[in-house]
Amino acid sequence: MDGKGDIRPGGNPRHRLFFPSLTGLSAADLPREALAALTLAAIAIPEQLATARLMGLPAGTGLLTFAAGTLAYALFGRRRSLSIGADSTIVTIMTTALAGIAIGGGADYLALSAWLSVMVGTILVLTRPLNLGWIADLISKPMATGFLAGIAVHIFLGAAPYVLGFTPGATSLPGRAVEMARRIGEANLTGLALGTAVVVLSLLSERIDRRIPGPLVALALAALAVALLPPGSVAMVGSLPLELPKIALGPAPTADQMAALFPIALIVGLVVIMQTSAITQTYPGGVPATADPARDFAAIGLGAIFSPLVGGFAVNASPARTAVTEAAGGRTQLTGVLAVALAAVAALAGRHALAHVPEAALGGILWLIALRLIRPMEMARIWRQSPDESALSLVTLALVVLFPINEGVGLAVLLSLLHSIYVIARPRTPVMERVPGTTIWWALPPGETGETEPGVMVFSLGAPLSFLNARFILRRLHAALADRAPVRLLVIEASGVIDLDYTGSTQLQDAITDLRSQGVEVALARLESERAAHAARHTGLLAVLGTDRVFHSVEEAVRALPRPAPGVAAPRTVG
Numbered sequence: 001m002d003g004k005g006d007i008r009p010g011g012n013p014r015h016r017l018f019f020p021s022l023t024g025l026s027a028a029d030l031p032r033e034a035l036a037a038l039t040l041a042a043i044a045i046p047e048q049l050a051t052a053r054l055m056g057l058p059a060g061t062g063l064l065t066f067a068a069g070t071l072a073y074a075l076f077g078r079r080r081s082l083s084i085g086a087d088s089t090i091v092t093i094m095t096t097a098l099a100g101i102a103i104g105g106g107a108d109y110l111a112l113s114a115w116l117s118v119m120v121g122t123i124l125v126l127t128r129p130l131n132l133g134w135i136a137d138l139i140s141k142p143m144a145t146g147f148l149a150g151i152a153v154h155i156f157l158g159a160a161p162y163v164l165g166f167t168p169g170a171t172s173l174p175g176r177a178v179e180m181a182r183r184i185g186e187a188n189l190t191g192l193a194l195g196t197a198v199v200v201l202s203l204l205s206e207r208i209d210r211r212i213p214g215p216l217v218a219l220a221l222a223a224l225a226v227a228l229l230p231p232g233s234v235a236m237v238g239s240l241p242l243e244l245p246k247i248a249l250g251p252a253p254t255a256d257q258m259a260a261l262f263p264i265a266l267i268v269g270l271v272v273i274m275q276t277s278a279i280t281q282t283y284p285g286g287v288p289a290t291a292d293p294a295r296d297f298a299a300i301g302l303g304a305i306f307s308p309l310v311g312g313f314a315v316n317a318s319p320a321r322t323a324v325t326e327a328a329g330g331r332t333q334l335t336g337v338l339a340v341a342l343a344a345v346a347a348l349a350g351r352h353a354l355a356h357v358p359e360a361a362l363g364g365i366l367w368l369i370a371l372r373l374i375r376p377m378e379m380a381r382i383w384r385q386s387p388d389e390s391a392l393s394l395v396t397l398a399l400v401v402l403f404p405i406n407e408g409v410g411l412a413v414l415l416s417l418l419h420s421i422y423v424i425a426r427p428r429t430p431v432m433e434r435v436p437g438t439t440i441w442w443a444l445p446p447g448e449t450g451e452t453e454p455g456v457m458v459f460s461l462g463a464p465l466s467f468l469n470a471r472f473i474l475r476r477l478h479a480a481l482a483d484r485a486p487v488r489l490l491v492i493e494a495s496g497v498i499d500l501d502y503t504g505s506t507q508l509q510d511a512i513t514d515l516r517s518q519g520v521e522v523a524l525a526r527l528e529s530e531r532a533a534h535a536a537r538h539t540g541l542l543a544v545l546g547t548d549r550v551f552h553s554v555e556e557a558v559r560a561l562p563r564p565a566p567g568v569a570a571p572r573t574v575g
Contacts, residue, residue: 194364
């Protein structure tokens with residue numbers, strides 16, 4: 001198996017029910033897996049502790065969540081290096097939503113977070129039998145980039161009280177930002193220095209070698225620094241309680257609470273799908289890109305259902321930990337299982353060590369996570385290549401920041417879908433020209449001149465023809481014909497028509513009949529989609545056009561058909 005996690009001989013993990021990623025594992029691989037597990041645990045332990053605090057729960061619940069998510073995914077998941085556990089992206093959404101739903105404080109909050117985790121897990125599990133893996137394709141990369149940047153702002157401000165030493169009273173994110181800026185003079189400078197140092201040291205270690213456990217080293221140095229300061233200079237995390245995991249599920253939520261939790265569960269589930277898809281595109285982990293991702297979503301969902309049974313909360317795939325696992329040489333889910341064992345040993349043997357760790361240092365870990373979610377290079381690339389989609393990314397960021405996070409995420413998803421509909425409803429419909437010296441007809445970029453044929457126009461439909469865009473496309477067609485008159489042969493280039501509905505077909509039939517009455521012959525070229533061709537036959541388009549007017553290429557149509565004389569109606573052919 002190579003560095004990309006390709007499948008080795010010995011079985012197909014896609015067809016194995018339990019522990020599919022362990023296919024082909026041999027005793028010779030164990031030292032490498034153990035070393036990768038040590039690296040993963042060194043990164044995961046401080047991150048999971050910090051994420052639990054961001055969730056508003058004891059730090060130890062982060063390790064329980066990491067164990068539940070990792071073990072469940074190792075049992076059923078296929079990706080060899082995907083790391084599952086507590087994740088700040090969904091924690092930020094859940095914390096904000098639960099704060100408004102929980103009435104009785106601590107006990108209610110813990111029970112509701114557990115039930116929310118079960119609901120999220122159930123939604124993810126159902127993606128498998130309902131064949132909902134395609135949901136991952138609804139989120140564009142620019143939208144995901146803006147969404148993650150907006151979540152990073154939430155994480156940064158959510159962790160700021162641990163670092164600065166005071167909690168703002170404002171509830172909205174913009175209000176909290178303004179209040180914190182106004183009260184910056186009250187900040188605990190020692191805590192600010194410690195949190196900033198954790199971020200800087202972690203980033204430096206990543207620059208040197210991603211396998212260096214920078215966050216763990218930074219926490220140790222922060223604890224050492226606090227030991228040299230006067231007692232009470234900064235708040236401390238405190239020891240982990242020594243007790244067995246216990247079920248966090250309390251009494252079932254009321255009907256009103258369940259109604260309030262359900263849309264949050266849907267949003268969190270969608271975010272898990274979106275983030276997992278983004279990770280698996282980068283780190284396929286031995287699974288072909290064409291594989292249905294629903295099994296991975298379902299395996300993560302089982303982790304979310306199992307997590308509250310041991311005292312944890314909802315889980316998600318982690319980009320950072322997955323990258324660390326890959327860089328450290330982990331090639332099966334055994335890496336994660338061993339990392340869980342190491343975390344358990346560390347929690348039992350070093351549970352009192354957290355009493356010497358300042359909360360500001362854990363806040364610094366969260367700031368580091370927030371920085372990892374912001375992708376300036378990706379944003380710059382989107383801006384250069386697609387300014388319109390760059391605007392979508394920025395608007396998504398603004399929605400997630402300015403609105404309550406559950407509403408902002410919902411609006412961002414709606415915006416992404418509306419943008420997709422707009423692209424289909426208002427497609428590019430270029431007039432094509434022949435590439436000089438070839439038989440290829442192409443939509444040439446501005447500034448380039450191609451070859452044309454007298455009396456011939458080649459028009460590209462550019463998109464599936466449907467009720468959404470038929471009128472728009474035909475208006476563009478008539479405008480192009482008027483601009484290039486006289487046209488005696490119109491070739492409709494249909495390579496972009498992957499589907500055709502009844503409305504689009506009938507309106508195109510009417511246009512063909514009208515054009516022929518004006519002496520313009522019409523042909524269709526490159527209708528390559530089997531689905532669109534089937535629709536063209538059954539909706540009568542081919543009957544009106546004539547099957548002898550359908551060609552494999554534009555050049556074939558141009559050479560095969562005569563141009564009717566100007567002002568003479570072409571005879572209508574019915575095939």
